[in-house]
Amino acid sequence: MPYRAKTSASAILDEARGQLERDGADRLSVRAVAASLGLAPNALYRYYADRDALLAAVADEGARLLLAALEDAARGRDGTDAVRAVAGAYLDFARMRPALYGAVVAKHAFAEGFHPAHADLWTFAVDLLRGVTGEATAAEAAVAVWGLLHGIAGLERAGLFDERKPGGGVDFGLQALLDGLAP
Amino acid sequence: MPYRAKTSASAILDEARGQLERDGADRLSVRAVAASLGLAPNALYRYYADRDALLAAVADEGARLLLAALEDAARGRDGTDAVRAVAGAYLDFARMRPALYGAVVAKHAFAEGFHPAHADLWTFAVDLLRGVTGEATAAEAAVAVWGLLHGIAGLERAGLFDERKPGGGVDFGLQALLDGLAP
DNA sequence: GTCTATACTCTGATAGAC
DNA sequence: GTCTATCAGAGTATAGAC
Structure with missing residues (x-):
């Protein structure tokens, strides 16, 4: 050799x-x-194989790190307390590691091929919301909460809140959504 | 010459x-x-000046087109009806013109320099939500609704819903959020 | 003041030698 | 498994034709 x-x-x-x-x-x-x-x-x-494959591997690693951070935040809590703690950890991750977060949620991050770490993220989200809404609508609620967090993170990154920052806009929206989701 | x-x-x-x-x-x-x-x-x-300047000009044009589509959807409606109609138009725009939508909400789309069309979008959103929540929390509500829509659009684009699509996940989340926002 | 010609550097990617 | 050599394509700077 x-x-x-x-x-x-x-x-x-x-x-x-x-x-x-x-x-x-x-x-x-x-x-x-x-x-x-x-x-x-x-x-x-x-x-x-090529640059895209390397990027996909980085994204998968990022999903693993994000999931670990969310699990840490949820440990020992349940119900809306857990959701609030996870939401904080999610936004912290998006703020402190913006490029890695961007890779995790990039175009086709979930769809293309088989990404175990991304599937685990989704499972975690549904499990988390099951503790708030019950079994029947846990998936829909997970979509809503994840969507809200992802959207807030994206608008933050785009600079929407830079100058006209509405104080506590994130908490406000999450609170309203949890109120609406309560059975 | x-x-x-x-x-x-x-x-x-x-x-x-x-x-x-x-x-x-x-x-x-x-x-x-x-x-x-x-x-x-x-x-x-x-x-x-350079490629970035061209991209920024395209993004600004995209913001103008998006705003026009949203204004069309809102015409003749108010309150939660208007929000629902605008939400549908927003997601349609994101689905049918994904690359242009991506440019509108890309990194630093709002913050860098002066983008009149983006500011108009924000003003429109706050005006729209004022009809639901009243003056005091219109800005926070606009952040929440826009965040939810932006997040859903992004997760859709990333392929999260491709196979485990929760039927009507978008409507479900918007309805819950509007319920929670109701005074 | 507007466009062309040219060239430089950096990029992803392939082929074949060792 | 790593190397050298090489390619095509990108953004961009400069000089000059008109």
Whole structure:
């Protein structure tokens, strides 16, 4: 074996995630990742088919990290308390790791192929809302709550609240939605 | 005047919007737009400083089109009826013109510089919700409703609902939120 | 003042040698 | 599994034709 492995899929993934979080998803470059690892410009193609595959792997890793943060927030709570705590953790994640969050919820993040971590996120959300609405409408409620959080995060990132920030707009909306969802 | 103008800012904008809606924002190329207009690869730089400026112009145009669609939907209605009609029009716009919608709500769409069309969208949303909640909490309610719609649109685009579609998840969430907002 | 020609750098990607 | 070499395409800067 004239050429021994100098890297690994996980080392590449770590470096790619770092660059994505630092510079944004748009500027994630296969070549830059390779250079940071001391490799030839195309060495990564042994591990990931193309740039999109690398991005998808970063997104899956991000979904795992997000789920872990949400589970932490929910531990020891239930009902609307749990939802409120999870909502805070969700928005914190979106605020503190915007590029990684963007990759998690990017176009086709859920649909394309099989993404176990994304499926786990969805299962977690439905389980969480089951404690508020009961079994019958848990899925619909999960869509609503997740939608509200995702939307708030997106509008925040787009800068809608920069100057005309309505104090506590997030809590207000979540409270109203939980009121409306109460059985 | 030895050289008559072969193009104009609005012709460039139209062609750019067409290519963005056809191929997606990622693949909007200054060179391709120039080629479609029969110009040299870099002729557009007389009209737009760089690719980002062109993209911002397309986003502003998109915000104008979205606002027009929402105003159409609201005409002749008020209260929760108006909100429901506008919500339908909003999601239709996001579904039928996904790339343009994405440009309207993209990162820094609202914050960076002065975007009159985006400000008009925000004003419209607050006016709309004032008819439901009254003056005191109209802004917070607008954040909540817009957030819900934006989030649902984003999760739809990401493919969350592709196979486990909860029937009428959107209507369910909007209804719950309106219930919670009712004074 | 408007467009063309040219060139530079960076990107993703492929082919084939070792 | 990694390398070198190479390609096509992108954004963009500059110089100059008219």
